[in-house]
Amino acid sequence: MSNTVTPWEVKGKIDYDKLIEQFGTQKIDEPLIKEISDLTGGKLHTMLRRGIFFSHRDLNLILKDYSDGKNFFLYTGRAPSLGMHIGHLIPFVFTKWLQDVFKVNVYIEVTDDEKFMRNPDYSLDQTMQWSIENILDIIAVGFDPDRTFIFQDTEYIKNMYPVSIKIAKKLNFSEVRATFGFDNSSNIGIIFYPALQIAPTMFEKRRCLIPAGIDQDPYWRLQRDIAESLGYYKAAQIHSKFLPPLTGPEGKMSSSSPESAIYLSDDPKTVRKKIMKYAFSGGQATAELQRKLGADLSVDVPYQWLYYFFEEDDEKIKKIGEEYSTGRILTGEIKEYLADKLNKFLEEHRSRREEAKELIKEFKYEGKLAKEMWSKTIV
Ligand code: TYM
Numbered sequence: 001m002s003n004t005v006t007p008w009e010v011k012g013k014i015d016y017d018k019l020i021e022q023f024g025t026q027k028i029d030e031p032l033i034k035e036i037s038d039l040t041g042g043k044l045h046t047m048l049r050r051g052i053f054f055s056h057r058d059l060n061l062i063l064k065d066y067s068d069g070k071n072f073f074l075y076t077g078r079a080p081s082l083g084m085h086i087g088h089l090i091p092f093v094f095t096k097w098l099q100d101v102f103k104v105n106v107y108i109e110v111t112d113d114e115k116f117m118r119n120p121d122y123s124l125d126q127t128m129q130w131s132i133e134n135i136l137d138i139i140a141v142g143f144d145p146d147r148t149f150i151f152q153d154t155e156y157i158k159n160m161y162p163v164s165i166k167i168a169k170k171l172n173f174s175e176v177r178a179t180f181g182f183d184n185s186s187n188i189g190i191i192f193y194p195a196l197q198i199a200p201t202m203f204e205k206r207r208c209l210i211p212a213g214i215d216q217d218p219y220w221r222l223q224r225d226i227a228e229s230l231g232y233y234k235a236a237q238i239h240s241k242f243l244p245p246l247t248g249p250e251g252k253m254s255s256s257s258p259e260s261a262i263y264l265s266d267d268p269k270t271v272r273k274k275i276m277k278y279a280f281s282g283g284q285a286t287a288e289l290q291r292k293l294g295a296d297l298s299v300d301v302p303y304q305w306l307y308y309f310f311e312e313d314d315e316k317i318k319k320i321g322e323e324y325s326t327g328r329i330l331t332g333e334i335k336e337y338l339a340d341k342l343n344k345f346l347e348e349h350r351s352r353r354e355e356a357k358e359l360i361k362e363f364k365y366e367g368k369l370a371k372e373m374w375s376k377t378i379v
Contacts (some may be wrong), residue, residue: 007117007215010179010252016054016214016241023049023217025055025239025264032056035063040101040233046238047094052308055214057224058236062209066102072207074098075200075235077109079118082128084137085261087243087253090309092141094240095211104345105369107145107200110135110149113157114197117189128154132360137264139348139356139363153196155364156373160199163230167202168195170226179218198223200234203378214239215252243308248280249299262342264349271346272339275302279338283324283331294327295334302331302338310341 004011005019019025028048037044047053062072076091080083094110099106112127126331131152136152157164171194176182182191201208210220217239226236242252245260253261261276262271282300284290297303303324311317320337324330364370 005215007218008180010242011250012214013250014242015093019214020055023055023214023221025057025217025237026059028054028056028059032059034046035060039063039066043101045094045097046312047097047308048091049314050307051241052090052243053094053211053238053240055239056237057220058207058234059209059238062202062207062236065207070206071104072102072209072236073105073107073204075107075109075208076212077111077197077200078134078138079111079115080127080134081115081255082130082133083255083265084134085253085255085263086305086309087261089137089141089264090240090243091211091213092138094238096141096143098209098211099147104147105204106148107203108138108143108148109197110150110152111193111197113153113189114193116266117187117193124154128152135360135363136353136356137349138334139359140352142352143363145362148363148367149369149373150363151373152364157196158372159376160196160203160378163202164195164199166230166379167198167226167339168192170229171195171222176222179222179328194219195224198226199378202225202230202232203373205232205304207233208235210235210237212237212239213242215242241308244280244301244304246279246301249301249304262346264346264353266346268343268346273356275335275339275342276332279335281331283334284327287330290330291327293327295331297321297325300324300331300334302334306334306338306341310338310345 012300033044034050036048049174065072074095078088078094095106110131112131115127116122116124135150173191176191176194176332180194220235220237227234245251245253246262247260259274262274280301281300282296282298282303284293303321306320307317311320324334365374
């Protein structure tokens, strides 16, 4: 089956094993998971245990640097839009967990420039305003204000411009064009942009670990080609699968089809309605058939959302899987259960988002790491 996975487009049913081969990454296997568990005193995040983070590069080297006391840092990012959906939270929730267990610095790039240059319809005012709104959602995930720096490219550019032009000088157009599919109609801003997404991998002279969706991988392949020639480490990655859209297991959630996603701002009634009406079911067409044949969990979106994100209890998810796949429970019940879980999650998220309004200055300018970053130029 044909599929496309690039930073700007995800289409079709994704074969993740094939992506590992195609992108030349490594599968996260049991021994590696055990190593993480040993280093974190037995703690493992659901997203790691259940394999939504499924692939990596150099994670073993990151763990080695951590054990040797050299340490490492985390970097991830977001191209701001009007509203974030549940899928966008995956890298942030997982990055926060890594920060908690390893006590490391986190850099979060908010690319108001990328979003502006990529979309003919968006004004710069809009993407800068969305940055603030999205940053509140990111802070609400619970990062440590002293160890986290959240920056917008249009603001922090002066400090990161020197390293960015060093990176840009190493990348030639034919390579970048082949990686991202640019053509003669691409504006020259977006052609330079990859240098700006690579720059934060060089914010420290330690190894950088990037938790992100696999769609962002092309940037890191370029980074790895040039980093050492600039005196930095090749960046390490830990890649996630996509949380499937509500409407079916193909592609990724999209802002242009609101029924495909649950937004962080959706109220409880909307959440329930979207799930009941649109969530793609692996259950059978009638209750009778469902009782007889059971559901196909591999395509059932409500089950997958519970499995990958919202049901952290291993015993419970196992029981749900068994009962649903053997027809003892019906699609409607799974959907109800997910709607309740999601609404509880969103209620808590929104209350932390309110508190984030008081914290935004710390993360952007005044926290310990933010202050340090504003006082230096990255070269
Ligand atoms: P953006 O804003 O498209 O996406 C932000 C992050 O969310 C991930 N993501 C998903 N993960 C799981 N399930 C989904 N359905 C889903 N949809 C999106 C993306 O993979 C990404 O990690 N160019 C970047 C912004 C950026 C960045 C970075 C991202 C700048 N520096 C460093 C990651 C790491 C962008 O457009 O992300």
